[in-house]
Amino acid sequence: MICPRLALIAVVAASVLAACGPGGTAAAPPSPGARLYANNCLACHQKDGAGVPGVQPPLAATPVPVGDPRELLGWVLFGERPDSLPRGQYAGVMPQFGYLSDDDLATLLSFVRSSFGNHASAITPAMVAEARAAHRAR
């Protein structure tokens, strides 16, 4: 005889598996930009780009992420501080990301500029290359 409680557990387990398994409501795989963001920025700026108050700034509703691409690139690649990001607002320190490839930086920063409620223009690999050249000339 099958214990009715066991049968109930089996039904619940089956529906949980159906909901989580392949073909269920599994989320779509992340885009390349989302993956680059997750690997390089998410730990500090958080999944939703909201940052951590007083420690790391949000990447939405702030000027640098959606502003002049040259300022954004100078900051993210080389830590060149834009005027709109006065020193001393945040306890955290941001590493520099100039070691990422032009393609990866373009994909990553275009993702940031079109996520978290942002609607700014894309960054191309050529713009990243230009920012490197401008930095070298300084």
Ligand code: HEC
């Ligand atoms: C270790 C934590 C950390 C990581 C990782 C990090 N950041 Fe930051 N980020 C910060 C902090 C802290 C600041 C503010 C720094 C300051 O004012 O000195 C900042 C500032 C910024 C700003 C300026 C925001 C504003 O208010 O204008 C942008 C844009 C930005 N980060 C983008 C990125 C991107 C893109 C990545 C991933 C490639 C990234 N950050 C990774 C900590 C981090």
